[in-house]
Amino acid sequence: MNPPRDSTQKSPSAAIPDGLSHTGDLPGDLRWWRRITVPFEVLIASVVVTAMLLLTGLMAYQVGTSAQQAILSASDDSAYNMSQLIAERVNRIVEPADAAIRLLAFDPVATAPTLAIRLRRLPLLTRLLEQNQLISAVFIGYADGQFLLVRPLRNEAMRERLEAPQGAAYVVQSVARENGDVDMVGRWSHYDADLHLIDTSVRPEYRYDPGVAPGTLTPKRKTLRFLPRPMCSLPLKKWESR
Secondary structure (H helix, E strand, O other): OOOOOOOOOOOOOOOOOOOOOOOOOOHHHOOHHHHOOOOHHHHHHHHHHHHHHHHHHHHHHHHHHHHHHHHHHHHHHHHHHHHHHHHHHHHHHHHHHHHHHHHHHOOHHHOOOOHHHHHOOHHHHHHHHHHOOOOOOEEEEOOOOOEEEEEEOOOHHHHHHHOOOOOOOEEEEEEEOHHHOOOOEEEEEEEOOOOOEEEEEEOOOOOOOHHHOOOOOOHHHOOOOOOOOOOOHHHHHHHHHO
């Protein structure tokens, strides 16, 4: 029978695991970052939330890009439609004037040698002015410097500015060789709506060179047809300066 051991006898020392010090660094005494644990449910929820955020950001980017492309496409279509509309309206304005120029280019008035013969075509010229309210005047120039202008007096303000008599509907300005004279004679004539002559007066100081005005018709170039730049104010300023 073995004798009882002394309770005060020390037990043999046990092996210390690697990573633990001899100062009592047991599992309960691990560093704080080693003691942190993440529950599995929290980890799964974090992954799901992160994926949802990434998906939401991607969808927002795609929606923004699609909206930007749609706005750019709509802007391009709007600009194209606007340009087409403007071109169509410009053509509607230009085509009647171009047709009038073509008509005058082949009309006898373009080659008429005297003022009296030219005035025979006055009903045609006034008819052109009546059909298109955008045409403010008809200009016809000749190679030798003679000139004919027909302008409608569409309102009272125009009559006052040109000092036209009461009842005048048209004013005819001309520079021509009258009665076979060598010198040019400037003349203003006023007609009513029925083309009855109201008055006429010789204006020696009235001079206008149609050779420098774009859009005038001459016998040598009567086959050339083009739309002149707006000249509505050019003769008016000359009349007012006299």
